[in-house]
Amino acid sequence: MNKIFFFLGKGGVGKTTLSASLAYYLREKNKTVYWASIDPAHNIYDLLSLPASPKVQKIEAGLWVEEIDVDRYLRRFLEHIQEKAQKVYQYLQILNLDKMFKVIKYTPAMEEYACLYALKEVFKKHEDKDYLIIDTPPTGLMLRIFSLPFVTELWLKELRHWREEILKRRQIVAHIKHVDFGPGAQLEFSKDKVFNELNAQQKDMQYLKDVFTNPKKTFLILVINPDKLSLLEGKRIVETLNKFGIPIKIVLLNKTGHSMELKELNFFNDLPQKKIPLFEGPFPKQVLLKIASLWVEDAYL
Numbered sequence: 001m002n003k004i005f006f007f008l009g010k011g012g013v014g015k016t017t018l019s020a021s022l023a024y025y026l027r028e029k030n031k032t033v034y035w036a037s038i039d040p041a042h043n044i045y046d047l048l049s050l051p052a053s054p055k056v057q058k059i060e061a062g063l064w065v066e067e068i069d070v071d072r073y074l075r076r077f078l079e080h081i082q083e084k085a086q087k088v089y090q091y092l093q094i095l096n097l098d099k100m101f102k103v104i105k106y107t108p109a110m111e112e113y114a115c116l117y118a119l120k121e122v123f124k125k126h127e128d129k130d131y132l133i134i135d136t137p138p139t140g141l142m143l144r145i146f147s148l149p150f151v152t153e154l155w156l157k158e159l160r161h162w163r164e165e166i167l168k169r170r171q172i173v174a175h176i177k178h179v180d181f182g183p184g185a186q187l188e189f190s191k192d193k194v195f196n197e198l199n200a201q202q203k204d205m206q207y208l209k210d211v212f213t214n215p216k217k218t219f220l221i222l223v224i225n226p227d228k229l230s231l232l233e234g235k236r237i238v239e240t241l242n243k244f245g246i247p248i249k250i251v252l253l254n255k256t257g258h259s260m261e262l263k264e265l266n267f268f269n270d271l272p273q274k275k276i277p278l279f280e281g282p283f284p285k286q287v288l289l290k291i292a293s294l295w296v297e298d299a300y301l
């Protein structure tokens, strides 16, 4: 079983820098690493001084990076929905995706679902790597992504219930009146396309929930800075993830300097913590490895 690291925290706290430090550290230990960002405003390639590319890039032996193109996943997600809907509801006229894409893109939760499905694909596609490192988008979006499998599962439970009720009633009517419900309409649960689709989605959500909540597989690293706003946002992250039973592995108090008297820091007292001082940039590989030596423990490996 490989391991997945997520770096979370307010904008600018050092998520990309610290995820880079982990990626290089793991390579030094001869582990294979896939390091990606799902932040729509990526900056991994900036840090590595690489030109932007939508593809997975091998930056050295055993180390691959990708700035995941969320729009591409969103389009594929919508195409997938369209294809399924056309198969399941053959009688429905489905909207022209190309025309609708620009609008649908901004529909609530679409970006979150696209990111979630991107993560699912990435987890499966890179199962052969020892470690997956994920640099995350802004907090609000990431917390909604983490919460989606839990929320979606509740919806699916309800929908399955209603589909079951519909099928039961169809069976009764067919039994009494010998009504033909038309081509494609099934009376048996196991042959009903809608019921099977709901089951398939339920399986995906269960898989993602298992990944997110497995403390032996998934490590969430919260990056904070000694400033009030980043600490308050960090607190919100811990509280929200607690509700879903997703634990924080470690809190990295990055860019620590002289003023550490903030009362907001007390909230993190019960969580494992490491301090990383202010470094003078730039951040070439050697500096990143030095940063990693301050916080990465072999216990994570």
Ligand SMILES: Nc1ncnc2c1ncn2[C@@H]1O[C@H](COP(=O)(O)OP(=O)(O)OP(=O)(O)O)[C@@H](O)[C@H]1O
Residues within 6 Å of the ligand: 009, 010, 011, 012, 013, 014, 015, 016, 017, 018, 039, 043, 254, 255, 276, 277, 278, 279, 280, 281, 283
């Ligand atoms: N320990 C440190 N000492 C000094 N500068 C640092 C340290 N960690 C990060 N930085 C600098 O802080 C800035 C923001 O870091 P980084 O890009 O890693 O943050 P981020 O959380 O990924 O930001 P964003 O949310 O915008 O993606 C960069 O200029 C980086 O070089």
Ligand SMILES: [Mg+2]
Residues within 6 Å of the ligand: 015, 016, 017, 039, 042, 043, 135
């Ligand atoms: Mg970043």
